[in-house]
Amino acid sequence: MRPYDKPWKKVTITLLCMLAGNALLAFLVTAFVLPHGIVMGGTTGIGIVLTNLFRIDVSYVILGINFILLIIGWIVLGRKFALTTVASTFIYPAFIWVFERIPGIYTLTDNSLMAAIFAGLLMGVAMGLVMRVGSSTGGMDIVNLIFHHKFHFPLALMVYLGDIIVVGGQAIFVKPEKTLYGILVIILESIVLDRMMVIGKPQTQLFVVSDKYEEIRARLLDKMNVGVTLMFIETGMMGAESKGVMCVLPQRKLYDATELVRSVDPVAFITVTQIKEVRGRGFTEERVYLGDRKDEKARRKAAREEKRRLRKERRAAKRK
Helix, strand or coil: CCHHHCHHHHHHHHHHHHHHHHHHHHHHHHHHHHHHCCCCCHHHHHHHHHHHHHCCCHHHHHHHHHHHHHHHHHHHHCHHHHHHHHHHHHHHHHHHHHHCCCCCHHHCCCCHHHHHHHHHHHHHHHHHHHHCCCCCCCCHHHHHHHHHHHHCCCHHHHHHHHHHHHHHHHCCCCCHHHHHHHHHHHHHHHHHHHHHCCCCCCEEEEEEECCCHHHHHHHHHHHHCCCCEEEEEECCCCCCEEEEEEEEECHHHHHHHHHHHHHHCCCCEEEEEEECCCCCECCCECCCCCCCHHHHHHHHHHHHHHHHHHHHHHHHHHHC
């Protein structure tokens, strides 16, 4: 078992990501959004409008809105989600309250465009940190996750549309330039968030179609030290049954792997696909090796017998 699989380790990582995401979000709001009057989406944007109208501390307004949406999330998404979100509901406004009292935080930059760029980029990172561990920053994120969970809408799209609606509602209260900055923040946020949700160590997928699939499989396992999966396929023109060889490997091994395949079958059909993120044994889990060669021979014998059995079943089905 890897350390991350231990319950206390997983809980610790979740809490750290949640704290870091909320702290980063509160910082960018306090340092870049509020000083420059940039229009913003989510409950923060709603809170800024209400603060300007009623002169209430923005942290208290956000806290009230987040609490209401937390109750809705509890009802729709369940108790487990609510428990992982309840911390953000209170921590995010608390971080804003703390950052507001740091001297000089409102004067980090006097360039509104620079503030909007940094706000958008950091906001995508902050929300990605929290959402990757199955939680949310509270507020409108709960609404986005409800639509994502119930209707399978892309999460980044829901964040984008929700923010556009909130920003559009604020447009009548602020100068057009501030609205444009707000739209820039939303665009950058959605781009970075989309990348954060699939962040990981990229790998390359190699898929080979060849009559010599058994030899290719064996040589990839022995020479390249990569995992291999055989997939039943049927050729399009001849309708012949065969197997495709699929393996996921680091980019640095791609050239050697393709050359190995070519050495076995120069006319092999090869496709290469870039994979954004890979999970499982050999990547995020510990690799398992077969140390006994007798076990390997027995496995091959069992695979051949299974192949014969499947062929007999297909022939019998065709006769019927």
